[in-house]
Amino acid sequence: MTAALQAQDLAKKYGRRWALRDCTLDIPAGRVVGLVGPNGAGKSTLLKLASGQLAPTSGTVTVLGGPPADPAQLSRIGFVAQDTPTYAGLTVADHLRLGARLNPRWDSALARERIDRLGLDPGRKAGRLSGGERAQLALTLGLAKRPELLILDEPVAALDPLARRDFLRGLMEATAEHELSVLLSSHLVSDLERTCDHLIVLTDSRVRLAGEVDELLATHHRLTGPRRDPGRLPADQHVVSARHTDRQSTLIVRTGGPILDPAWSVGRLTMEDLVLAYMEQAAPAPAPVPAARPALAVLR
Amino acid sequence: MEKSVIEFHLDSGSGVSPYQQLVRQVRHAMRLGLLREGDRLPTVKEVVAQLAINPNTVLKAYRELEHEKLVAARPGVGTFVTATLTDATLAAHGPLREELRHWLAKARRAGLDEESIEALFMTTFRNTAQEDVA
Numbered sequence: 001m002t003a004a005l006q007a008q009d010l011a012k013k014y015g016r017r018w019a020l021r022d023c024t025l026d027i028p029a030g031r032v033v034g035l036v037g038p039n040g041a042g043k044s045t046l047l048k049l050a051s052g053q054l055a056p057t058s059g060t061v062t063v064l065g066g067p068p069a070d071p072a073q074l075s076r077i078g079f080v081a082q083d084t085p086t087y088a089g090l091t092v093a094d095h096l097r098l099g100a101r102l103n104p105r106w107d108s109a110l111a112r113e114r115i116d117r118l119g120l121d122p123g124r125k126a127g128r129l130s131g132g133e134r135a136q137l138a139l140t141l142g143l144a145k146r147p148e149l150l151i152l153d154e155p156v157a158a159l160d161p162l163a164r165r166d167f168l169r170g171l172m173e174a175t176a177e178h179e180l181s182v183l184l185s186s187h188l189v190s191d192l193e194r195t196c197d198h199l200i201v202l203t204d205s206r207v208r209l210a211g212e213v214d215e216l217l218a219t220h221h222r223l224t225g226p227r228r229d230p231g232r233l234p235a236d237q238h239v240v241s242a243r244h245t246d247r248q249s250t251l252i253v254r255t256g257g258p259i260l261d262p263a264w265s266v267g268r269l270t271m272e273d274l275v276l277a278y279m280e281q282a283a284p285a286p287a288p289v290p291a292a293r294p295a296l297a298v299l300r
Numbered sequence: 301m302e303k304s305v306i307e308f309h310l311d312s313g314s315g316v317s318p319y320q321q322l323v324r325q326v327r328h329a330m331r332l333g334l335l336r337e338g339d340r341l342p343t344v345k346e347v348v349a350q351l352a353i354n355p356n357t358v359l360k361a362y363r364e365l366e367h368e369k370l371v372a373a374r375p376g377v378g379t380f381v382t383a384t385l386t387d388a389t390l391a392a393h394g395p396l397r398e399e400l401r402h403w404l405a406k407a408r409r410a411g412l413d414e415e416s417i418e419a420l421f422m423t424t425f426r427n428t429a430q431e432d433v434a
Contacts, residue, residue: 032354169352176348176355194353
């Protein structure tokens with residue numbers, strides 16, 4: 001089976017700043033992939049590289065088996081940009097006509113049926129739609145293109161909870177119906193918890209974690225117990241984060257095996273716990289005072 | 301198409317993965333006799349529309365239930381319950397519940413509050429479960 005997305009040492013530099021680096025990913029087709037990370041972490045850069053809107057500085061990216069900027073590939077990739085933009089002065093029907101003109105594989109029956117079901121008035125200007133309706137219109141355009149991979153950049157960030165749920169429901173129904181692969185970014189884990197079966201955590205321009213959600217959740221554990229040195233855990237337990245008080249240690253570890261030590265209370269992690277653990281790991285340690293380092297070092 | 305007998309729900313704070321929650325809800329409904337042999341489970345599309353969840357999650361849950369031989373998929377028709385979970389252990393529940401009540405009363409008399417009882421139960425439960433694994 002062709003991978004939906006493959007990246008090998010993919011990197012993008014703007015001026016002197018790396019927006020993305022050392023990015024190696026292999027995502028099978030048919031998945032719903034959640035890309036999560038703080039603002040400015042490189043999410044949009046990765047999505048633009050994957051949709052052929054940006055060229056890599058180094059490394060390679062292939063989508064559905066080919067380079068994304070290839071014209072033949074472009075018709076197979078759908079892209080819904082940040083905050084689901086539409087043309088304010090054009091009506092709903094204008095948007096559909098535009099979609100039909102611009103896309104060789106346009107499915108006008110699907111577009112009309114979705115607009116009908118949503119109860120959108122075809123004569124209404126997009127600028128007069130609510131945020132949720134505009135997002136649904138943008139999703140309709142993305143779906144009627146009949147892509148094999150649909151990429152969405154923060155599609156629900158600006159929506160209220162109800163509109164957000166409706167949008168994600170529409171997206172999931174389409175995924176079930178058309179067997180498409182989906183790659184969507186969000187800085188809210190709760191949006192991804194139900195919808196994604198694959199997770200990529202991106203912070204500070206690097207991929208910190210990538211994999212199948214169920215497997216990630218099954219192999220990460222929260223251990224709480226009497227204080228101890230994380231360096232003395234069994235070799236197959238990789239410490240993701242460690243906090244200590246005088247008496248107690250709380251660790252998040254990744255391991256394929258069972259936790260046998262009875263001194264630990266073992267807890268499950270939610271997707272949010274998991275994401276936060278990897279984000280914290282990437283964040284700079286809280287102000288360590290450098291002992292014998294010149295003060296100017298901070299300016300490097 | 302006839303209406304399916306159960307509706308799923310998801311508890312996002314439980315720490316149990318969504319697909320596991322679906323599997324458990326089916327097993328639970330079977331144990332309670334809410335789902336019986338021949339009943340149809342909601343279709344993948346129905347569950348997706350109702351919960352706004354990933355269709356792969358539903359498929360994975362149904363595959364696991366199939367693997368456990370609790371349900372079977374009939375292509376184009378739906379997924380149907382093919383087993384009964386109520387009979388085997390139900391008879392034992394009454395006496396076990398009685399013993400547990402007795403034990404709980406004893407624990408309270410010894411001065412344990414609800415949290416202590418729960419902690420004692422959970423650590424013992426986990427330790428014996430691990431001994432079984434090891």
